[in-house]
Each structure stands twice: as structure tokens, then as C-alpha cells.
Amino acid sequence: MFTHKDKTQIEQRGSQLDVVLQQIENFKKGFPYLNLTDAATLNNGIIKLDETGIRKSGERYEKQVGAGVKPLKFVPASGAASRMFKALFEALDKCKDDKNPEIALAKNAAARNFLINKEKFAFFDELKKAVAGKDVDNEFCGNWIEYLLYEKGLNYGALPKGLLKFHKYDDGQRTPFEEHLVEGARYAKDNENTARLHFTVSPEHKQVFQELFEKVKGRYEQTWGVTFDVSFSIQKPSTDTIAVDMENEPFREADGSLLFRPAGHGALIENLNDLDADIIFIKNIDNVVPDRLKDTTVDYKKALAGVLLKYQEKVFQYQKILNERHPVSLDSAFLAEAANFLENTLNTRPQENQYYTEKEQLYYYLKEKYNRPLRVCGMVKNEGEPGGGPFWATNPDGTVSLQIAESSQIDPDNMQQQTIAKNATHFNPVDLVCAVKNYKGEKYNLTQFTDPATGFISKKSKDGKDLKAQELPGLWNGAMSNWNTLFVEVPIETFNPVKTVNDLLREQHQ
Structure with a gap:
């Protein structure tokens, strides 16, 4: 099944031949289902805490x-954010293929909801700058979504969720990555006020996460009175x-x-x-x-x-x-x-x-x-x-x-x-x-x-x-x-x- 070249490739990846052979066996036999004996419910495996x-x-x-x-x-x-925008990608595809794009969009309730409420999103100000000077409103079907998803705009369709703007604040917007920093400052700090967090990220985005952390670190440390110890792995x-x-x-x-x-x-x-x-x-x-x-x-x-x-x-x-x-x-x-x-x-x-x-x-x-x-x-x-x-x-x-x-x-x-x-x-x-x-x-x-x-x-x-x-x-x-x-x-x-x-x-x- 495997040539000498294959075995070398497996070794170079840090894997083992017997592990790979077992994986192939899993494909052939499939995985067994779990054998459930009962659902876990309150007082049958699930604890309920009162206020005290x-x-x-x-x-x-x-x-x-x-x-x-x-x-x-x-x-x-x-995790990539692309699945977040599945309906928007589909709307763009329909608009390109349909002779009447406005009707095509009308059939996509999620995309229509996005466009109607676009100003409510934390990333709207950045999106508005990205489309500035572009004739977006005369092309109802395309440009707002295209500039959100693709590299000519915010490129959100290719970014991980952790780097998207989720929430608005008086002093700006926060990504999920930043929200986790703030959470960590409140319950994951030790007796020396060091908040330690570890993020697993994709190799192509590790540097972007690190750059964002260095950019916001000082502000959040000062606000929450902690020192952050943040690490990343792939x-x-x-x-x-x-x-x-x-x-x-x-x-x-x-x-x-x-x-x-x-x-x-x-x-x-x-x-x-x-x-x-x-x-x-x-x-x-x-x-x-x-x-x-x-x-x-x-x-x-x-x-x-x-x-x-x-x-x-x-x-x-x-x-x-x-x-x-x-x-x-x-x-x-x-x-x-x-x-x-x-x-x-x-x-x-x-x-x-x-x-x-x-x-x-x-x-x-x-x-x-x-x-x-x-x-x-x-x-x-x-x-x-x-x-x-x-x-x-x-x-x-x-x-x-x-x-x-x-x-x-x-x-x-x-x-x-x-x-x-x-x-x-x-x-x-x-x-x-x-x-x-x-x-x-x-x-x-x-x-x-x-x-x-x-x-x-x-x-x-x-x-x-x-x-x-x-x-x-x-x-x-x-x-x-x-x-x-x-x-x-x-x-x-x-x-x-x-x-x-x-x-x-x-x-x-x-």
C-alpha cells in the first residue's frame, strides 16, 4: 500500500505508520456508535447550584x-469565519447567475436581513470606508457583500472568527479575541494578577493574532489591572x-x-x-x-x-x-x-x-x-x-x-x-x-x-x-x-x- 517514499513522508510529518494504517482501517470499518444508557438530567448526572x-x-x-x-x-x-457568511456567499452566486439580481436576493432572507440592518454591525464603519466612492446602492445585489467578504474590502470571508469585529463600544469595536482577553482578566488571573490565556490558531493567521494582541495589550492591562501572559499554538x-x-x-x-x-x-x-x-x-x-x-x-x-x-x-x-x-x-x-x-x-x-x-x-x-x-x-x-x-x-x-x-x-x-x-x-x-x-x-x-x-x-x-x-x-x-x-x-x-x-x-x- 505504501512505498518507501510514502513512509518517508509520514515520518517527516511526525506521524507513525501504524497510526496511519489504523486510520485507513477506520475508513473501512467505520466508527462504532456510542451505547447510551440514559440521558443525563438534573439529579441524574447534572448538578444544579442554588444562589448560595x-x-x-x-x-x-x-x-x-x-x-x-x-x-x-x-x-x-x-475556525474560519467562512461558514458565518454562507448565506451571503450564496446570495452573490445567485446574483451573478440570475438575470434579475434583486429578485434573486429577495429569495435569500438572510442576505436581505444583513443588508437592511448593515448599519447595526460593529464592523459597519470599516465597511463603509471600504466602499466609499463606490457605486454600491445602484448595484443592490453585490457590492456591500463583496466588500465585506473579499480582499478588496474587509476580507472577512477569509479571516478566522476571532479577528472579526463583533461588538461596539464607546471607545471602538472589539473582536472575540479581545472579548476573551477581558473575560480572562476577570476570572483567569492568578494571585499576582497575571491573566494567562492560550489560543490555538491557524498558521496563516498566527502573526495577525499576535499583532492584534500587541496593539491592544496595554489598554486592556491598564483598564483591568492585570498583566497578560498570552500564548499561541497551531x-x-x-x-x-x-x-x-x-x-x-x-x-x-x-x-x-x-x-x-x-x-x-x-x-x-x-x-x-x-x-x-x-x-x-x-x-x-x-x-x-x-x-x-x-x-x-x-x-x-x-x-x-x-x-x-x-x-x-x-x-x-x-x-x-x-x-x-x-x-x-x-x-x-x-x-x-x-x-x-x-x-x-x-x-x-x-x-x-x-x-x-x-x-x-x-x-x-x-x-x-x-x-x-x-x-x-x-x-x-x-x-x-x-x-x-x-x-x-x-x-x-x-x-x-x-x-x-x-x-x-x-x-x-x-x-x-x-x-x-x-x-x-x-x-x-x-x-x-x-x-x-x-x-x-x-x-x-x-x-x-x-x-x-x-x-x-x-x-x-x-x-x-x-x-x-x-x-x-x-x-x-x-x-x-x-x-x-x-x-x-x-x-x-x-x-x-x-x-x-x-x-x-x-x-x-x-
């Missing part, structure tokens, strides 16, 4: 930060997956070389693994709000971190005993207590009909399950927004635990599984707080806690030829499948993503 709980959890977090806990905020920011080429043709043979470029493609956000577990922090907040680049609405987000971020620290303290106690004591020296009462905490608090249940009749057998089971990273995931009540959901699911080792499942991971032809999916009351807004060190302060190797049997295969094309692409387990799905997991309900006010340009017309973004 929110306040005390936030205070616990602030106290631990004051004692030296080092937080960091991790933001996947490499998705590692070694995590790219091989593409295949429709017969599952390696897809080859015109020069005969193998084609590799970025493997989705699940590959970012490698970037996350490179970071050194006690607590890591994770949030998507487009889920931001103006300052007037940030208080709720900040309160709940601190509360989630407080919940994590509360349970981490108990986890560390069990870790220490399980790692430093011989099983013979442990009494049955302790092991029963640790098993109960694992099952009823850390939400990992043993295999059905699995009884640990021997003390040593139970000891090794508990030791393995306690020596894992810990995450607390915010969950929002389902109000029709797209996204994965919280479920109980069976793991490869037969245990049952809390998992975040995307719709593509649930068998569409299995009525029982679909019924469980429809019973979901919450969805995943990507609002995580992670603890990635053990009781000794040693970092876990996060790549050891993934489920490689999860993934996604999609149909693409290259140079007019069809191909199949493969994504690695999602960052908060399969890439964190083997973590200890807690779900906490957070209010819908903390979830304000921008999936289309017209989402910026929502009240939350005005």
Missing part, C-alpha cells in the same frame, strides 16, 4: 487562587489524518504524494497537553458577550472552578492512599467508601454484574479510575440550539460514565438510542473547567485518556476528485472520554455563540 452554592463555589475558587492555584484559559480559535501536523478515495485507498496528490488533512478540534488535545496550569478553562472563540452581560458568565466560570476544586480535594485524598499504600494494608471500609464516591459522585459505574469479590481486584480498579484528569462541564437547558448533549454511556471497558455525545455518535436507526437522545434536557455549550494534574502536582499525559474508537468520517473533494476525510475524537467528546466528569447546569445567558453573521443582530450582541 454559586456564591460559595466562587469564593472557594478565589480563595484557592489566592493560595497559589494557577489558572489558564484555553480558546480554540483557528494544530500539530502530526495529528493530521490521511485522506482516502472512495475505495478506501490512500488519496494521492497530482505529484503522487499522500494527502493529509487537519483532524478536527479533537487534535487539540495535543495542544492542551502541552500547557502547564492547575486549572484550565475551555471556551469557544465565538461564545462571547459585551461587558454589560459578562457578570453572569464570570460568576458561573468561578462557580464551576469552585465545584472542581471541591471534588478534586477529595479525589486527591483517595489518590494519595491508593498510590502510596499497599492493598493489603487497606481495610474494606475504605475501599467501599472510595467505590461509593467514584460511582455516585464521580459518575463512573462498574460493569453490569461486575462484583469485585477480591479486595485486591477492587483496589486496582479504584486506583486506575482515580488516577485520571477531572473536568466539570457546564450544561445549558435545551432550547433548540445545536450541539452535543450530556448522557450516560457505556465505555470500552464496560463501565458506564457521563459523556458528551454529538448526534453523529448516536445510531440513527436504533429506536432505543434515539429515544434516549430525545429525552435529553440539556446540551453542551462548551464550557469546561479542567484539572490536569495529580495529587503530587504532576501533569497527566492527556493523550492516554482518549477513546480512539470514536471519530467522524465525512465526504470531501480535492481537485475535482471525491475523497473521504477523518476527524479525530472531538476535544470534549472522545478526546476526554476517559476523564472523571461532573456536569453542572449553567444558565442560557452564558451561551451566546455566533454561527451566522446575523446572530450579531441578536440583542445580546448589540
Whole structure:
């Protein structure tokens, strides 16, 4: 299947031949669906904090930060904005092909809405300058949109979301990147007032992000009384997956070389693994709000971190005993207590009909399950927004635990599984707080806690030829499948993503 030249190419990318062969096998066999056992709901896997709980959890977090806990905020920011403007690109294509462009545009409600409300967007002043002197109004169909999307204007169609102007302020406009800086200044700063943030970006835009940071750094540091420590990384080429043709043979470029493609956000577990922090907040680049609405987000971020620290303290106690004591020296009462905490608090249940009749057998089971990273995931009540959901699911080792499942991971032809999916009351807004060190302060190797049997295969094309692409387990799905997991309900006010340009017309973004 592979020539010597192919193997050299694979090695130069930092990948391994056996990994690539497994990827091809995945194309042939497909990925198994998750086996859901129940939807996670309030008091069945999802914790609900009352006002006192929110306040005390936030205070616990602030106290631990004051004692030296080092937080960091991790933001996947490499996503292109092109999908935000899908309707506008379609409108331009229709206008070029249609003999009556105004009628063509009238059929595209999203594009029409954009043009009618264009002055309400934070980027309008820049767009207005870009089209100054151009005869835009006499060409109702084209120019405003063209100057927004293409290089002759703002070039927003080719930029990442993080660099677009989202919000207006009296002193200017802010990008999502800047909004995350401000958020980070409020809950991701240590006891020396250093706010640490890490952004994963695409290689072609890394310099632009860095330049923007240097431009705004001083102003935001002065306003929020912090020192920013901001770093950037790109998705590692070694995590790219091989593409295949429709017969599952390696897809080859015109020069005969193998084609590799970025493997989705699940590959970012490698970037996350490179970071050194006690607590890591994770949030998507487009889920931001103006300052007037940030208080709720900040309160709940601190509360989630407080919940994590509360349970981490108990986890560390069990870790220490399980790692430093011989099983013979442990009494049955302790092991029963640790098993109960694992099952009823850390939400990992043993295999059905699995009884640990021997003390040593139970000891090794508990030791393995306690020596894992810990995450607390915010969950929002389902109000029709797209996204994965919280479920109980069976793991490869037969245990049952809390998992975040995307719709593509649930068998569409299995009525029982679909019924469980429809019973979901919450969805995943990507609002995580992670603890990635053990009781000794040693970092876990996060790549050891993934489920490689999860993934996604999609149909693409290259140079007019069809191909199949493969994504690695999602960052908060399969890439964190083997973590200890807690779900906490957070209010819908903390979830304000921008999936289309017209989402910026929502009240939350005005």
C-alpha cells in the first residue's frame, strides 16, 4: 500500500505508520456508535447550584487562587469565519447567475436581513470606508457583500472568527479575541494578577493574532489591572489524518504524494497537553458577550472552578492512599467508601454484574479510575440550539460514565438510542473547567485518556476528485472520554455563540 517514499513522508510529518494504517482501517470499518444508557438530567448526572452554592463555589475558587492555584484559559480559535457568511456567499452566486439580481436576493432572507440592518454591525464603519466612492446602492445585489467578504474590502470571508469585529463600544469595536482577553482578566488571573490565556490558531493567521494582541495589550492591562501572559499554538501536523478515495485507498496528490488533512478540534488535545496550569478553562472563540452581560458568565466560570476544586480535594485524598499504600494494608471500609464516591459522585459505574469479590481486584480498579484528569462541564437547558448533549454511556471497558455525545455518535436507526437522545434536557455549550494534574502536582499525559474508537468520517473533494476525510475524537467528546466528569447546569445567558453573521443582530450582541 505504501512505498518507501510514502513512509518517508509520514515520518517527516511526525506521524507513525501504524497510526496511519489504523486510520485507513477506520475508513473501512467505520466508527462504532456510542451505547447510551440514559440521558443525563438534573439529579441524574447534572448538578444544579442554588444562589448560595454559586456564591460559595466562587469564593472557594478565589480563595484557592489566592493560595497559589494557577489558572489558564484555553480558546480554540483557528475556525474560519467562512461558514458565518454562507448565506451571503450564496446570495452573490445567485446574483451573478440570475438575470434579475434583486429578485434573486429577495429569495435569500438572510442576505436581505444583513443588508437592511448593515448599519447595526460593529464592523459597519470599516465597511463603509471600504466602499466609499463606490457605486454600491445602484448595484443592490453585490457590492456591500463583496466588500465585506473579499480582499478588496474587509476580507472577512477569509479571516478566522476571532479577528472579526463583533461588538461596539464607546471607545471602538472589539473582536472575540479581545472579548476573551477581558473575560480572562476577570476570572483567569492568578494571585499576582497575571491573566494567562492560550489560543490555538491557524498558521496563516498566527502573526495577525499576535499583532492584534500587541496593539491592544496595554489598554486592556491598564483598564483591568492585570498583566497578560498570552500564548499561541497551531494544530500539530502530526495529528493530521490521511485522506482516502472512495475505495478506501490512500488519496494521492497530482505529484503522487499522500494527502493529509487537519483532524478536527479533537487534535487539540495535543495542544492542551502541552500547557502547564492547575486549572484550565475551555471556551469557544465565538461564545462571547459585551461587558454589560459578562457578570453572569464570570460568576458561573468561578462557580464551576469552585465545584472542581471541591471534588478534586477529595479525589486527591483517595489518590494519595491508593498510590502510596499497599492493598493489603487497606481495610474494606475504605475501599467501599472510595467505590461509593467514584460511582455516585464521580459518575463512573462498574460493569453490569461486575462484583469485585477480591479486595485486591477492587483496589486496582479504584486506583486506575482515580488516577485520571477531572473536568466539570457546564450544561445549558435545551432550547433548540445545536450541539452535543450530556448522557450516560457505556465505555470500552464496560463501565458506564457521563459523556458528551454529538448526534453523529448516536445510531440513527436504533429506536432505543434515539429515544434516549430525545429525552435529553440539556446540551453542551462548551464550557469546561479542567484539572490536569495529580495529587503530587504532576501533569497527566492527556493523550492516554482518549477513546480512539470514536471519530467522524465525512465526504470531501480535492481537485475535482471525491475523497473521504477523518476527524479525530472531538476535544470534549472522545478526546476526554476517559476523564472523571461532573456536569453542572449553567444558565442560557452564558451561551451566546455566533454561527451566522446575523446572530450579531441578536440583542445580546448589540
